[in-house]
Amino acid sequence: MAVKEGTVAFEETTPYNRLFDLDVLIKEGETAHSLSRGELNLPVRTCLICxxxxxxxxxxxxxxxxxxxxRVAVLIKQAIQAT
Ligand SMILES: [Zn+2]
Incomplete structure (x- = not known):
């Protein structure tokens, strides 16, 4: 759970970090499921445009x-300029 909170915090650090969509997989026997923000009562992902x-x-x-x-091109340019 702490890992998912960390990935969400990373995704929200800057507008261009939103270009990442990091999944945390929980192993359930032979299968795995992707932990959703909703399961942890974290804010849902927002639209890059609006x-x-x-x-x-x-x-x-x-x-x-x-x-x-x-919009993605603008965010990539911002990321490049920030490095
Ligand atoms: Zn939108």
């Missing part, structure tokens, strides 16, 4: 692929 819950925008296809690519 800040609404990311699942809402994904499901409704609120944004165009071109719009998302543009």
């Amino acid at each position: 800040g609404r819950p990311a699942k809402e925008c994904g499901r409704s296809r609120r944004h165009t692929v071109a719009g998302l690519q543009e």
